[in-house]
Amino acid sequence: MPAAAVFGLMTNEILKSRLTEKFGAQLTDWDEPYGMLTFTAPADMNLKVMQYLYDDETMRFRFLTDLTAVHYPDRKGEELCVVYHLHNLIDNIRLRMKVYVPVEKPDVYTASALFSAANWMERESYDFFGVNFVGHPNLVRILNVDEMDYFPMRKEYQMEDPTRKDKDDEMFGR
Amino acid sequence: MELQTQPQQHIKLSEESLQKQTTTLNLGPTHPATHGVFQNIMEIDGERVLETVPTIGYIHRAFEKIAERRPYYQITTLTDRLNYCSAPINNMGWHMTIEKLLNLKLPKRVEYLRVVLMELSRIADHLVCNSVIAVDTGALTPFTYVFQWREKIYEMFEEVCGSRLTTNIGRVGGFERNFSAVFFTKLHDFIAQFPAILREFESLLNRNRIFMDRCIGAGPISAERALNYGFTGPNLRASGIDYDVRVAQPYSSYEDFDFKIPIGTTGDVYDRFMVRNGEMWESVSIIQQAIDKIEKLEKADPSQKEIFYAKEADKYHIPPKADVYSKMEALIWHFKMIMGEIDAPAGEVYHAVEGGNGEVGYYLISDGGRTPYRLHFRRPCFIYYQAYPEIVRNGLLSDAVVTLSSLNVIAGELDA
Numbered sequence: 001m002p003a004a005a006v007f008g009l010m011t012n013e014i015l016k017s018r019l020t021e022k023f024g025a026q027l028t029d030w031d032e033p034y035g036m037l038t039f040t041a042p043a044d045m046n047l048k049v050m051q052y053l054y055d056d057e058t059m060r061f062r063f064l065t066d067l068t069a070v071h072y073p074d075r076k077g078e079e080l081c082v083v084y085h086l087h088n089l090i091d092n093i094r095l096r097m098k099v100y101v102p103v104e105k106p107d108v109y110t111a112s113a114l115f116s117a118a119n120w121m122e123r124e125s126y127d128f129f130g131v132n133f134v135g136h137p138n139l140v141r142i143l144n145v146d147e148m149d150y151f152p153m154r155k156e157y158q159m160e161d162p163t164r165k166d167k168d169d170e171m172f173g174r
Numbered sequence: 175m176e177l178q179t180q181p182q183q184h185i186k187l188s189e190e191s192l193q194k195q196t197t198t199l200n201l202g203p204t205h206p207a208t209h210g211v212f213q214n215i216m217e218i219d220g221e222r223v224l225e226t227v228p229t230i231g232y233i234h235r236a237f238e239k240i241a242e243r244r245p246y247y248q249i250t251t252l253t254d255r256l257n258y259c260s261a262p263i264n265n266m267g268w269h270m271t272i273e274k275l276l277n278l279k280l281p282k283r284v285e286y287l288r289v290v291l292m293e294l295s296r297i298a299d300h301l302v303c304n305s306v307i308a309v310d311t312g313a314l315t316p317f318t319y320v321f322q323w324r325e326k327i328y329e330m331f332e333e334v335c336g337s338r339l340t341t342n343i344g345r346v347g348g349f350e351r352n353f354s355a356v357f358f359t360k361l362h363d364f365i366a367q368f369p370a371i372l373r374e375f376e377s378l379l380n381r382n383r384i385f386m387d388r389c390i391g392a393g394p395i396s397a398e399r400a401l402n403y404g405f406t407g408p409n410l411r412a413s414g415i416d417y418d419v420r421v422a423q424p425y426s427s428y429e430d431f432d433f434k435i436p437i438g439t440t441g442d443v444y445d446r447f448m449v450r451n452g453e454m455w456e457s458v459s460i461i462q463q464a465i466d467k468i469e470k471l472e473k474a475d476p477s478q479k480e481i482f483y484a485k486e487a488d489k490y491h492i493p494p495k496a497d498v499y500s501k502m503e504a505l506i507w508h509f510k511m512i513m514g515e516i517d518a519p520a521g522e523v524y525h526a527v528e529g530g531n532g533e534v535g536y537y538l539i540s541d542g543g544r545t546p547y548r549l550h551f552r553r554p555c556f557i558y559y560q561a562y563p564e565i566v567r568n569g570l571l572s573d574a575v576v577t578l579s580s581l582n583v584i585a586g587e588l589d590a
Contacts, residue, residue: 033522034274064404066524066535068550083537085524085552089401089415092422096524117404120560128238143231143589152239159243 010091012037018059022052029098038096046082046099047109053086053095054114061086064111065094067121069129071103071154079103080131084111101131103154110136128153196224199571203232209306209578210585214562221570226563230556234589241549245514246272247346247490249549254340256553256587259302260295260530261341262331267527270425271536272346272490275523280484283471284348285427286464287482290361291334291343292426292527293457293464297368298327299530300408300450300457303582307447308379310579311388316378323371326364333357347487352480365462372454380451389444393565393577400441403561406554407532409581412449413441419528426527430467431460443573443580489516514544531555531582553587 015037019027027049029040041049053061066085073079078100087094101108110133111118122133123142130151133139141148150157202213211232217225237252244252253264266288273280301324305317328338333356335343344350379385395405400413410417416435420428436452438445471478483491492511497504510516520542526535532554541547559581566574 034524036524038522063401065526065533066537066550066552068537070539070548085535085537089417089422094524115404116399116402116561117557120556124556143234145231152236159239 010088010093012093012095015059015093015095018056019049023049036094036096038098040098040100043099043101043108046084046097047111047114049097050084050086050111050114059088060090061088061095063087063089064115064117064121067111067118067125069125069131069153071129073103073155075100077102080106080129082108082125082131103130106131107134108132109134110139112136127151130154201574203229210583210588212583212585212588214574214578216571216574218571221572223566223569223571223574226566226574228559228562230559230588232589233585237590238549238551241546243545245516245544246518246546247511248514249546250344251340251342253551254342256551256590257299257530257534257555257584258339258586259584260299261339262291262295262343263299263527263529264534265341265343266292266426267525267529267534268536269344269346270527271523271525271538272518273484273487274525275518275521275538275540276346276487276490278347278484278487280348280426281478281481282427283468283478283481284483286468286471287349287353288344288426289428289431289464290461290468291331293460294327294330294364296457296530297454298324299582300454303531303579304379304447304450305375306579307389307443307576308385310576311385313379313382313385316375319378320371320375323364323368326360330357330360330364333360345483345487345492346490348483348491350492352482361461361465365458365465369455369458372451372458376451380448386444388572388576389447389580390442391440392443392573393569393580394440394442395561395565396441399561399564400558403564404557405532405561406558407529407582408449408453409441409446409532409558411435412438412445414439419526419533423526425525431463433460443576446580517542517544526552529554531584531587532558551590553590555581555583555587556590559583559588 012032016030026045027039027041031038053059063086064084065087068083070081070083071079072081080101080103082099084097085094086097099108108131110122112122120142122136123139125131126133126139127141127144128151140146144152196217196219199216199218200213201216203211213229215227215229216223241249241252250265250268253268254261256264301320305320308316331341331343332338333354335341395413397413397415400410401415406417414437416437418435421435433456436449436456438449493504493507498508518540521540523538524535526533533552534554535552537550537552538546539548562578562581566577
């Protein structure tokens with residue numbers, strides 16, 4: 001099925017040049033791992049970039065495929081990374097936007113007003129990483145119990161009980 | 175009575191409401207109508223649903239955390255337990271993610287065999303979902319009838335990998351062993367007999383007056399809202415958007431196949447049902463095409479019959495048992511792989527496959543170690559289930575139950 005021929009002619013290069021034209025040097029870390037355009041936006045710019053990508057008649061990124069977070073304890077001052085995967089269904093092209101925030105003040109503007117899909121995905125990222133989505137209508141835990149007082153996907157929480165002495169698996173795993 | 179002096183719930187009742195008082199109803203966590211462990215607290219006015227608050231997470235198993243400590247091949251068993259109605263699609267989606275990370279190119283025969291298994295899983299998944307819609311509308315017969323055929327699909331999985339529900343099917347680069355002759359006999363029988371069964375299933379329901387009255391107009395969602403809510407799979411297509419990962423971003427040689435994407439218009443229960451039925455027909459056709467292609471390959475070159483994994487994936491493919499017992503090198507590799515001492519290259523991959531209920535995505539960040547640095551599963555029903563309160567609002571309670579089963583929400587995938 002000649003799928004690629006049916007869709008538009010948007011390419012990563014065009015995307016990158018349009019975004020650079022609009023936002024200049026504020027978007028950094030351009031990369032294309034395995035064909036997906038990836039860049040980093042400043043934490044307070046995430047909504048502006050997404051709104052532009054959504055509204056602009058040539059961009060049309062109106063589908064939020066995925067939203068998740070990653071914890072990099074070694075990156076001082078930008079420990080938490082929120083990753084957005086956006087999809088332009090008309091031209092059939094995806095892109096990945098990253099936003100880094102410090103773990104002490106992990107404030108990111110919510111995308112839930114733009115994409116209803118972001119609502120639970122942001123709750124999930126809050127639940128597991130403690131990302132504070134500013135303006136979220138109902139930022140409470142979603143999969144873990146409400147009483148939980150830590151964010152379990154952060155790297156400092158080990159999989160196995162660190163107090164156990166009878167089990168030495170330092171050879172296996174991280 | 176003390177209860178009556180309690181203040182009213184803060185929901186404004188419509189003028190025509192007879193009761194002037196709403197009831198709080200607990201649907202779930204273990205209600206037969208939820209088909210899985212999740213809860214909906216509903217505020218109902220008579221039979222009208224005013225508000226729904228879903229509570230999920232009852233079977234959360236921390237798969238993403240566990241995955242950060244497991245070598246790549248051990249994560250396949252976690253993917254089984256996401257959408258357990260179509261586990262092979264999840265397994266192969268995961269393998270394809272690693273293959274993408276490794277830049278592996280698979281032989282055509284392996285890709286076609288994968289397509290056969292994935293389409294069989296899709297049929298199994300849709301059979302469960304569609305026949306359960308019938309059960310929730312009061313018709314048990316189609317359910318028991320088609321489950322025999324799901325059983326036959328599971329027998330084929332058993333023939334390939336030895337297990338049925340949580341399959342752990344395949345390996346990075348292909349399959350653990352070649353497919354047996356029994357599998358192909360069963361597959362041919364299935365393809366020969368299943369269309370008649372599907373036709374009969376359709377004749378029981380498609381134009382059934384009771385079924386239509388229950389389903390048409392129940393739980394509709396517009397294309398615009400469905401997109402905004404991140405719907406994928408049959409639920410999105412039922413509202414009229416022809417997005418299918420198999421066509422938009424073909425994987426595993428789907429570009430070699432000729433098939434249609436059935437779509438609906440209103441996105442109600444009936445459209446979702448019809449889209450799934452249509453997809454089962456397309457799956458049958460895809461499987462037939464795949465069988466023809468495999469036979470053509472084997473006719474052109476008989477040595478193709480022995481190809482069941484990519485030779486370049488040797489580092490990730492456990493050597494044959496006979497070699498492990500007789501050759502030192504094979505034993506060493508076997509040990510290394512089982513202990514998970516094979517490092518993967520550093521990289522960042524997003525790979526999506528069309529699962530039974532939508533786009534199953536794997537977002538993998540590898541830092542070059544033996545386990546993922548971070549692995550995120552894009553679980554389609556986690557994303558679209560949040561639309562449920564909006565879909566059932568102002569509908570009848572009985573419609574809400576049918577809507578729930580037609581959305582194909584699988585608790586394992588919801589909670590990961």
